[in-house]
Amino acid sequence: MKGLDERSGEIFRRIVESYLGTGEPLGSRSLSRLLPMSLSPASVRNVMSDLEDLGLIYSPHVSAGRLPTQQGLRFFVDAFMQVGALSDDERREIDRQVNPGNRDAPVENAINGASQMLSSASRGAGLVITTKSDTLLKHVEFVRLSPEKALVVLVGDHDEVENRIISLPAGTTSSQLVAAANFLNAHMSGLTLSEASERVERLKETIRQELDQLSSDLVERGLATWSGSEEGRPARLIVRGRSNLLEGVDDIGNLDRLRMLFDDLEKKESLSDILNLAEGGQGVRIFIGSENTLFSLSGSSLIVAPYKDSDERIIGAVGVIGPTRLNYSRIVPMVDYTAQLMSKIAGKNR
CATH class of the missing domain: 1.10.10.10 (Winged helix-like DNA-binding domain superfamily/Winged helix DNA-binding domain)
Known part of the structure; x- marks a missing residue:
């Protein structure tokens, strides 16, 4: 100044x-x-x-x-930028789109609603990063597909179902698949994935005593299928409104930069990087152009804020990514309120 x-x-x-x-x-x-x-x-x-x-x-x-x-x-x-408070009407509209009154609805509904809302309210793409730490295990099952492959079925506490295919050690029998699933359901039901992984570590001696080597291996594989990364790291990125980023692109250079951005969004390691950016400070953070090292080659700006569970642990982030001429003063309070709302929803679902 x-x-x-x-x-x-x-x-x-x-x-x-x-x-x-x-x-x-x-x-x-x-x-x-x-x-x-x-x-x-x-x-x-x-x-x-x-x-x-x-x-x-x-x-x-x-x-x-x-x-x-x-x-x-x-x-x-x-x-110079003045960030005003959202009006009551704006808050009600965000509430309606993110949490439409069904208290028993899974967090998944709020995640999709938040990403769609942030997309429609900005010139950019709305994104939500979610970890699996807010999902409580309800049931695990191993379904043999072939002698070398099995489907691991995980059911969450709100009946979300996810499937993963794993490779089986040579000689694995159907009874060993059942034994591994029974052990997981007996000892891990009601825990988050990170809590279940910790319990497996503590129960390694019990696992060896109760199960044979192949079944013990399956217990760890069954959890590692969803963990996929270090504890607390994000598992999934939901992006809505990529088409918004294509509007007004009228030259090859800008189109190439967008391709770089889309490629970056597809990379698994991007999820951890975005969450690290959100965790780096309190509230909403703004990264303009090359300040945003994750997407610097595309020249994109990122507005992002973390959301937490009832124990004040950061379990995800919400934000908007788009061109540098984003309407920062309008988007910042929306991202901030959406993050607060997601924290409340995640806390209720714990």
Whole structure:
């Protein structure tokens, strides 16, 4: 702020707000008509030149208007952006889409509702990351598919059903599959996956005493099928509204950057990285362009906030990813409220 007087600040703010609204450069003649003070286009150009020297704006073409740089957008978000509270109507609409009144509905419904709502409310894609730590085990079953393959069926406490195929050790019998499933159901029912994994570690001696080697191996494989990563790491990414990101893409360069973004979203390791970004601070975090190291090559911005369970453990994140000209002041309070709502829903379902 030290390099900006009131006049420079107003011109800079108008350039950024025009960019966020239209994506187009703003010229000195148009700016002079918008300003509350009387300034000629020549005077506006002089101020623009100073703002360029500060690295806050740039000219995309010769004789064109000005656009904010990435540094300028960060400066605007930190120094100028006013984030207001959501209205009662906006809160009710988010409640309706994320948690439509069915208290017994599984968290899965809220996850899908939240991602869809954030997508429709922004120019970007709505995303929700969810861990499996908020799912309580109800029943596990092994179904043989062939001598070398079996289907592991997991039923959650809200009757969510997920299936995974695992390879079987040579010589595995049907009775060993039953024994492994019976052990898991007897000792792990009512636990989260992370809690069940911890219990397996504590019961290793009991497992060896009660089961043979192959059945013991199946017990660990059955849990590892869903864990898939370290405790507390995310298991799934729900993205809605990818088509929003394609709107207004009119050149090959931007299309290539979008392809990079879509590729990044498909990578499993991206899930842990996004959650790490959300965990790095309190409340909503904003990453603009290359600040977002996960998607820096695509030039995308990410607005993300964590949500927690009733024990205040971070179990996921909600957010919006899109172009750098996202409507930050509108999206930030929506992401914040959605994260709070997801925390309440996750707490009720524990």
